Amino acid sequence: MSAAAPVLSVRDLTVTIGRRAVVDGVGFDLAAGETLALVGESGCGKSLTALALLRLLPGAARLAGGAVTLEGADLLRIDEAAMRRIRGNRASIIFQDPQSSLDPLMPVGDQLVEGIRAHRDLPRAAARAQALAMFNAVGISEPEQRLGQYPFELSGGMCQRVMIAIALAARPAVLIADEPTTALDVTIQAQILDLMKGLLRDSGTGILLITHDMGVVAEAADRVAVMYAGRLVETGSADAIFGAPRHPYTALLLKSVPRLDDVPKTAMAVIEGSVPAHEEWPAGCRFAPRCPLAEARCRAEIPPDATIGAGRTVACRRHDDVAAGRLPA
Amino acid sequence: MSAPLLAVQDLCVHFPIRGGWFGRAQGAIRAVDGVSFEIRAGETLGLVGESGCGKSTLGNAILRIVDPNGGAVRLCDVDLATLDAAGLRAARRRVQMIFQDPYASLDPRMTVGASIGEPLSAHGLARGPELWKRVGSLLERVGLSAAHAGRYPHEFSGGQRQRLVIARALALSPDLIVCDEPVSALDVSVRGQILNLLLELQRAFHTAYLFISHDLSVVRHVSDRIAVMYLGRIVEIAARDPLFGRPLHPYTQALISAIPLPDPPAQRRRSRIILTGETPSPAKPPSGCPFHPRCPIAADRCRREVPALEPKSSGASVACHLVT
Numbered sequence: 275m276s277a278a279a280p281v282l283s284v285r286d287l288t289v290t291i292g293r294r295a296v297v298d299g300v301g302f303d304l305a306a307g308e309t310l311a312l313v314g315e316s317g318c319g320k321s322l323t324a325l326a327l328l329r330l331l332p333g334a335a336r337l338a339g340g341a342v343t344l345e346g347a348d349l350l351r352i353d354e355a356a357m358r359r360i361r362g363n364r365a366s367i368i369f370q371d372p373q374s375s376l377d378p379l380m381p382v383g384d385q386l387v388e389g390i391r392a393h394r395d396l397p398r399a400a401a402r403a404q405a406l407a408m409f410n411a412v413g414i415s416e417p418e419q420r421l422g423q424y425p426f427e428l429s430g431g432m433c434q435r436v437m438i439a440i441a442l443a444a445r446p447a448v449l450i451a452d453e454p455t456t457a458l459d460v461t462i463q464a465q466i467l468d469l470m471k472g473l474l475r476d477s478g479t480g481i482l483l484i485t486h487d488m489g490v491v492a493e494a495a496d497r498v499a500v501m502y503a504g505r506l507v508e509t510g511s512a513d514a515i516f517g518a519p520r521h522p523y524t525a526l527l528l529k530s531v532p533r534l535d536d537v538p539k540t541a542m543a544v545i546e547g548s549v550p551a552h553e554e555w556p557a558g559c560r561f562a563p564r565c566p567l568a569e570a571r572c573r574a575e576i577p578p579d580a581t582i583g584a585g586r587t588v589a590c591r592r593h594d595d596v597a598a599g600r601l602p603a
Numbered sequence: 604m605s606a607p608l609l610a611v612q613d614l615c616v617h618f619p620i621r622g623g624w625f626g627r628a629q630g631a632i633r634a635v636d637g638v639s640f641e642i643r644a645g646e647t648l649g650l651v652g653e654s655g656c657g658k659s660t661l662g663n664a665i666l667r668i669v670d671p672n673g674g675a676v677r678l679c680d681v682d683l684a685t686l687d688a689a690g691l692r693a694a695r696r697r698v699q700m701i702f703q704d705p706y707a708s709l710d711p712r713m714t715v716g717a718s719i720g721e722p723l724s725a726h727g728l729a730r731g732p733e734l735w736k737r738v739g740s741l742l743e744r745v746g747l748s749a750a751h752a753g754r755y756p757h758e759f760s761g762g763q764r765q766r767l768v769i770a771r772a773l774a775l776s777p778d779l780i781v782c783d784e785p786v787s788a789l790d791v792s793v794r795g796q797i798l799n800l801l802l803e804l805q806r807a808f809h810t811a812y813l814f815i816s817h818d819l820s821v822v823r824h825v826s827d828r829i830a831v832m833y834l835g836r837i838v839e840i841a842a843r844d845p846l847f848g849r850p851l852h853p854y855t856q857a858l859i860s861a862i863p864l865p866d867p868p869a870q871r872r873r874s875r876i877i878l879t880g881e882t883p884s885p886a887k888p889p890s891g892c893p894f895h896p897r898c899p900i901a902a903d904r905c906r907r908e909v910p911a912l913e914p915k916s917s918g919a920s921v922a923c924h925l926v927t
Contacts, residue, residue, distance in 0.1 A: 315790040415880070429881050459653035460817065461878045464861040468877055486791055489820075489863025492870050512867045530795035531865050532824035538843060539647075539802055539825065544795040548760040564792075 281306050281447045281480050282327075282365075287340035289319070289326050295338065296552050297322050298504040304448060307474065309481040311495035311512070313488065315549050319504040320484045324450045327482075328361055329354075345447055363393045366441035370453035372433035376425040382436045383409075383421025386443060393444040408439040413469055431462035438470065445477055452484045467494050488531055492516055497585065500524050503550060503560035505576075510586040520582060520593040523561045525601055543603055559590070566602050567592045606679070607641035608778055608811050609665070609698075614638045614674035614684070616657070616664045620886055632886045634660040636835035637674070639912070644778065645809040649826030649843070651819055651858070655882060657835040658815045662781045665813070666700050667691055678779070696726055699772040703784035705764035709756040715767050716742075716752025722774045741770040745800060762793035769800065779811045786821060798825060819862050823847055831855045834893040835885055837912055841919030851921045854894050892924070900925055 280303035289297035297319040304310050314320045325331050327342050329349065342349040344365055349357065361367075369375050377385055386405040390396060396404065402421075409417035412435040425433055434454060441449055451470070455463040471494065474481060483494055491498055491512065498515040500508045500523065508521040519525040529543035536542070547564045550556070559577050562568040572591060579587045590596070616635040619628035634657045642648045652658045663669045665676050667683060676683040683694055702708050709718050720738045723729045729737050739749030745766040756764060765785065772780050782801070786794040802825060804810060816822050822829060823843060830840040831852065839852040850856045857876040864870050880897045883889055892910050895901040904924050912922040 315792060431881055459882070460819070460861045460863075461653065461857060462881065463863070464875060464877050465879075467863075487863065488791070488865040492865050492867045493863045495867075516865065516867050527792055528865060530792055532795075532798070532820040533865065534820060534823060534847065534862065536824065538823055539827075541799045541802065542795040542824070544799060545792040546796075548762050548793055549790050 280304055281345060282482070283341075283343040284327065285341045285343075287323065287326060287342065288338040289322050289331065290336050290338045291334050291552065294552050294555070296335065296504050297326060299340075300501070300506055301340075302499050302506070302509065304480040304482055306447070306480055307478045308496050309471075309474070309483055309494055311483045311485060311491040311498045312501060313485055313491050313498060314501035315486055317503075317549055317551060318501045319552075320501050321452055323501070324367065324452050324482065324484050327450065328365060328367055329357055330361075330367070362389065362441075362446075363444045364446050365448040365450065366444070366446045367450040367452065368434070368437045368441050368454050370456050372430060372437045372457075373425055375437055376433060378425050381422050381424055382428065382433075383423075386421075386436065386440050389440045390443045404443075405439075408443060409436075411473065412436075412439045412442075413465070414439075429462075431458050431466065434458060434466055435469070438466075438473070442473060442477065442479070446479055448480050448482065449474070450482045450484070453486070454483070455490060456485070456487065463490070470494070488516075488528060500527075503555050504552065505560065505589065506579075506587075507561065507590065508588045510583070514583070514586055518597065520588040520596050521561075521590045522565045522567050522592070522596055522601055525596055529603075567595055567600070605643065608644045608679065609642040609813075610675070610677040611641070611665065612639045612675045612677070614661065614664060614676060615672045616660050616669055617672045630886060632884075633835050633888065634885060635664060635671070636885075636888075638832075638835075638837055639674075640830055640837060640840055642779065642811050642813060645805065645811055646827045647805065647812040647814050647825055649822035649829040650813060650815045650832060651817065651822050651829060652832035653817060653858075653882060655885065656832045657885070658832050659783055661832070662700070662783050662813060662815050665781060666695065666698055668700075696722075696775045697777050698779045698781065699775065699777040700781045700783065701765075701768050701772050701785045703788050705761055705768050705788065706756075708768045709764060711756050714753050714755060715759070718756075719752075719767065719771045719774060722771060726775065728775070737774070741774055742767075744773065744804070745770045746796075760793075761789050762796060765789060765797050766800065769797075769804070773804065773808070773810075776808065777810065779813065781813045781815070783815045784817070785814075787816065787818065794821070801825065819859060831858065834882065834888055836893060836922065837920075838894065838922045839919060840912070841917070845917060845919060849917070851915065851917065851919055851926045852894075852923050853898050853900055853925075857899075892922075 282304040285301045287300045288295050300323055312320045387401045390401045390404050406417055414420050414435050455466050495512045498512050499506050502523050508524050526545045545564055558573040558575055562572040577589050577591045579589050581587050617631040617633050620630045622629050650658050664671045671684050716738045719741055720734050738752050742749050742751055786797050814825050826843050828842050829846045830837050833854050839855045850859050857878045860876045878897045889896050891907045892905040895905040910922045910924045912920050914920045
């Protein structure tokens with residue numbers, strides 16, 4: 275899986291707001307056909323990471339360093355015209371709220387046709403035929419009729435299917451999906467995740483899936499990178515992360531989610547305190563104030579990334595104690 | 604068995620669809636369409652369903668935040684559905700509500716102490732130093748400190764704000780709290796704290812909860828019994844363990860099989876029921892059983908006749924022609 279050269283390679287990515295690094299030295303690889311979940315809570319910097327990859331950062335946020343290599347090109351150093359040719363073509367992005375990602379004044383079919391023709395020199399009729407085929411592929415019922423409809427006439431699930439069709443129109447090497455199912459109902463979420471898996475198995479596109487939902491991660495991801503307060507704290511295969519988490523944050527987060535096999539109406543394990551705003555990030559390990567294993571050194575110095583297996587890293591000085599079950603329940 | 608604390612019978616909430624000349628009603632959205640259930644003192648009834656199924660409208664109708672078009676909401680022997688304004692004000696001492704968004708539930712210009720004390724002073728139950736003493740002990744009860752009373756909502760995190768909202772709901776020692784998605788807006792690592800607090804308060808005060816949520820794992824964790832809603836109706840109501848262990852209605856089965864499990868091997872092992880199609884609009888509900896267009900086992904009869912919610916041999920009540 276990760277033996278082949280990665281299609282997307284991110285090194286030491288840093289994004290600042292004012293003087294604060296809100297994305298702080300993030301690095302990972304994404305292989306063709308693989309789904310990597312970037313998981314974390316609100317404010318951890320996961321969406322800023324996604325936006326930074328395509329140089330779509332909002333006003334206050336600045337790209338301060340790092341390298342993003344997509345199929346050999348360093349996206350942080352090419353000019354804007356070259357970047358525009360890559361966006362939507364070699365790398366696409368879909369967002370949580372599909373209704374606000376679509377142009378409300380244009381039929382969805384035209385938006386897809388426009389997307390197809392922006393990247394390939396096709397006559398209108400051929401692009402329209404292609405659009406129809408894509409609507410079919412993403413499971414839109416009555417595709418012929420839907421092509422002429424406006425976003426407000428479609429449900430949230432339907433709009434997300436349209437967004438996926440647009441994002442995949444150019445057969446990108448990488449699809450960045452930022453909370454793609456968070457706004458959808460659970461039965462529709464199941465449909466969309468199923469759809470994405472099927473389409474990508476066929477095309478070999480790599481997915482960077484950004485989410486806060488551990489259930490979605492378990493369902494869709496091959497590998498997982500856990501983010502807390504701007505930094506990656508743990509990476510590994512989905513089975514390793516869920517089966518044997520080594521960072522106290524990952525381990526506690528997994529325990530604090532209600533599960534179908536836990537004992538109902540009893541107290542759950544919790545993480546004390548709340549996710550700090552970036553103005554309040556501590557020096558040292560940023561999880562230390564909430565960590566039951568934290569010691570003086572954790573509060574003083576940012577822990578280095580320890581490699582604990584193939585494709586398995588953890589940024590915690592006490593990861594052996596977590597492995598040995600010394601994390602209080 | 605003792606008499607129920609709350610008995611909802613045939614409750615209907617229809618919103619008119621206006622349009623055309625002079626905004627005449629041209630139809631109705633049947634948001635809640637003949638719903639009946641009971642809640643006993645000290646128990647939690649979970650109410651699950653997807654967006655637009657009417658679960659929040661149902662919660663709002665119980666407190667008369669929206670007025671029902673028909674049916675009864677009996678709290679002990681008072682029918683909340685038909686009370687006048689004065690009667691309703693008195694009855695609201697016994698039923699309180701917690702909403703999803705703790706940012707919108709507190710007045711940003713009032714100190715949190717004033718917000719929490721407001722129900723007590725509005726009902727003339729405490730004032731002056733006695734009021735502040737009670738506010739202080741409520742704050743401590745929900746895991747904050749009495750010293751927080753003079754602060755404003757913006758000084759608190761989302762989880763702390765939901766604690767403040769819970770303290771305000773507890774001020775009048777209600778018999779029932781309607782909790783509408785109380786943890787959905789909170790960070791994952793904070794949800795557990797609030798769920799633990801709700802469970803702890805229930806044990807301490809014997810408060811009953813109507814716990815409304817789209818998150819089935821959360822509902823399973825807090826509920827004694829669970830009602831599943833689809834398109835304005837309850838399609839299944841049962842005790843928690845049989846509902847999750849052996850769901851009977853095809854919609855309940857699909858809903859439970861769609862819960863994403865935070866466990867990749869278990870996720871790969873299980874077979875899922877992926878429903879086709881979308882929830883129809885409650886303005887144009889399908890004929891017969893409202894679930895039949897998406898139902899994997901729908902028969903002819905399902906397209907014609909609306910199934911009634913009926914008790915089955917297992918003890919669950921199910922609205923399906925094909926479940927015996």
